[in-house]
Amino acid sequence: MTPLPSSIAQYSNQTLREVVRTSIGSDRVRVRIANTFGSATLHIGSVHIALAGSGSSIVPGTDQSLTFGGSESINIPAGAVALSDAADFRQHGLTDVAVSIYLPGTVAGETTTFFQGTTFRASGNQVAAVNLPGATALGEWPFLFGVDVSAPDDGATVVAFADSATIVSQWPNALAERLTAKHIRNLGVVSVALAGNRLLHNSAGPSGPDPRWGQSLLTRFDRDVLGQPGVKHVIVWIGLNDIAGPGAFFPASEVVSQADLIAGFRQLIARAHEQGLTIQACTISPMGGNTSLPGFDTPEHEAARVALNHWIRTSGEFDGVVDADLALRDPAAPTRLLSIYDSGDHLHPNLAGGRAIARAIDLRRFESRWSD
Incomplete structure (x- = not known):
């Protein structure tokens, strides 16, 4: 909220x-x-x-x-x-x-x-x-x-901890549908995504503080993740607004470095593991050609996105990686979303994109209470 x-x-x-x-x-x-x-x-x-x-x-x-x-x-x-x-x-x-x-x-x-x-x-x-x-x-x-809702004794909750790409694509709904299709009925999915959300900084707008964009993931982790009944797993999809927002949509004083983002992710990992949760991360999907948020699509922001994705994929620090970038990008133009997954603004995936993300989630990363 x-x-x-x-x-x-x-x-x-x-x-x-x-x-x-x-x-x-x-x-x-x-x-x-x-x-x-x-x-x-x-x-x-x-x-x-x-x-x-x-x-x-x-x-x-x-x-x-x-x-x-x-x-x-x-x-x-x-x-x-x-x-x-x-x-x-x-x-x-x-x-x-x-x-x-x-x-x-x-x-x-x-x-x-x-x-x-x-x-x-x-x-x-x-x-x-x-x-x-x-x-x-x-x-x-x-x-x-x-x-x-009431759940069986072996029930658990997956929390989607994310921003507007999750809201628009609705991949948590698609994940719930995939679990149901596999007859996995003891794993619920909850989305606590907020539009404009960031990993590190609390809400702010171009002209100053604006509470509509919500508190950062680091600020709201205890309430919005640990506060969910039965939570056992977290999937984080965040970082694009941290990279591209400052100076374009958020105050320029809130520019962050790769080291800042990695430190923030490591805090989420530590806090999740302290409570016995698994935590997976999605790579950041392409934003090439974006027009809805002027200033987001720049060579500098693209380089930062690629660098962050490399760390997410190769660091081994998360319990799993959901490669949203690979699932959604156009193979012929990897800085852009594949057209069938594009909501129209060349930034937010559509519902088909949400289903592609859900398919990219390795269900084996969740606790094995079923036969895959």
Whole structure:
């Protein structure tokens, strides 16, 4: 999640219906509501969960109310997260579920996602309504930190720790689909990717601090990775914004060296291993011809990308390497994405690219609880 200025959104006596996708099936569920970046107490009037229908609707007969310590409502102090009680709720995995949150008072949407998510906003308390006529669609997930499902005793979670290339390509969804196709049903996949994210520096924009771009991976590792139930594996895809962003999109004072990036990655590796997690890294995919972010595609940035990829591939310091660069690049023009994997801006992979990344992940790098 990322902090947003309090002026970005205000909610008052409204229901937020937030649609998220599960990766594995279960018959028990809990949700996490976050006020991580809030400046005041967040009052939650009611929370329900249901199978999502089309648009803002839910599937009739699947609605389930959730409680917090036996109460339908809860006050979440600034900076805190609330975990619901476990509730019976059957879903089969790779399923869209709708979490409906009623906000009875006036609240600033200071804790949310940026450039990702599907939420519908409606007036009044409509958490149990099948349809939300006249609802307004939002491209974010305000306050919803996670949907936790019950898992078998040998269950585990893979966390995708990354930036907007992951958001656009949706390779975590593709990985979950690949695992399901192989009948691997005890390994869930969670994405905590943030647009514009970096390994080393916290959020900033061209004209100064801008909290929308989120905290760095080093800053948010404990909350966003270690805070995931059942986490055993991390896949990191980060570095392009560190290399190409300063001076083009981020402050020029935040230019980083290869040594800086390697030191940052080594910190992630050490912190993951300290907690008994495996950590894999993706190589950085091509950005040749990019036009969406002026100043990214330069000879200097390309040389830095190639050098970082060489270290990721050859250092032996990660528990595995996902060669996104090799999977996505055009063999005839290796500084560019292959056209079938290009979202159109020559920087972010599309959904086909996400499936290519998922195929490049060596499942043997995860703990062997199944026959490959």
